[in-house]
Amino acid sequence: MDLEKVAELQKIIDDSDNIVFFGGAGVSTESGIPDFRSQDGLYNLKYAYPPEEIISHSFFEANPKEFYRFYKDKMLVPDAQPNAAHLKLAELEAAGKVKAVVTQNIDGLHQKAGSKAVYELHGSTLRNYCTRCGTYYDAKFIQDSEGVPVCPKCGGIIKPDVVLYEEGLDSRTIRRSIEAIEDADVLIIGGTSLVVYPAAGLIDYFHGRKLVLINKGAVGRETRADLVITDPIGEVFSQIKVR
Numbered sequence: 001m002d003l004e005k006v007a008e009l010q011k012i013i014d015d016s017d018n019i020v021f022f023g024g025a026g027v028s029t030e031s032g033i034p035d036f037r038s039q040d041g042l043y044n045l046k047y048a049y050p051p052e053e054i055i056s057h058s059f060f061e062a063n064p065k066e067f068y069r070f071y072k073d074k075m076l077v078p079d080a081q082p083n084a085a086h087l088k089l090a091e092l093e094a095a096g097k098v099k100a101v102v103t104q105n106i107d108g109l110h111q112k113a114g115s116k117a118v119y120e121l122h123g124s125t126l127r128n129y130c131t132r133c134g135t136y137y138d139a140k141f142i143q144d145s146e147g148v149p150v151c152p153k154c155g156g157i158i159k160p161d162v163v164l165y166e167e168g169l170d171s172r173t174i175r176r177s178i179e180a181i182e183d184a185d186v187l188i189i190g191g192t193s194l195v196v197y198p199a200a201g202l203i204d205y206f207h208g209r210k211l212v213l214i215n216k217g218a219v220g221r222e223t224r225a226d227l228v229i230t231d232p233i234g235e236v237f238s239q240i241k242v243r
């Protein structure tokens, strides 16, 4: 690990009480949840259809059975636990330093770690709703269901409260994320390839003092980061002291 860079990150964190974290699937790989675009990510798996097609709105509508086969097998990870990155961000929030976590993740691990101000741009696998009567169900209900989960009350098909490809993002979540990023003094971007829009465009709202990028692989756009760290994000945050 590049300890000089970690020391630089520590100083940036020490000097600010208005940090926003913007993250993606790479934040949870050290919790055992595969991301999309790493070598062992879901996009490199051999499946009957490409994953990006399976997790689209039109595919869900046309072929819910195949959607749920992939979704239950690959996207529901009920036993995953927060890693050092989730835990340290929660600690930094409790200490008044981190003001918000804006995440593309759908695994609920930031909340499980104790973070309160979490803006889930792409929804959450922990919430699922009946497309007919709107009743909500938890992830266990989906996990335990046979094939396509249906509502026991009305027989409607249940859909994860996750933003699928072709679907729009929740406007309130976007508004709050933009506000947090616009107001931030430090933006830490981590574990994201920055290729999924509109999420990746939100970082353009940052006009603060220091921008940090912690990502193992290359990212899909220019960030003009002041500090770039390519070590695993959980390992990096495990070195950070909250003071």
Ligand code: CNA
Residues within 6 Å of the ligand: 023, 024, 025, 026, 027, 028, 029, 030, 033, 034, 035, 036, 037, 038, 041, 104, 105, 106, 107, 108, 122, 190, 191, 192, 193, 194, 195, 196, 214, 215, 216, 217, 218, 219, 231, 232, 233, 234
């Ligand atoms: P992505 O495109 O898969 O990119 C992940 C990035 O993280 C890559 O650039 C990796 O190099 C990097 N990375 C992987 N592991 C680490 C690590 N330990 N430390 C540092 N960097 C790492 O994922 P994005 O989030 O950018 O793409 C957006 C999609 C992925 C969103 O729609 C998510 O909903 C979706 N997704 C979420 C999860 C989850 O909730 N955990 C899992 C898989 C996919």
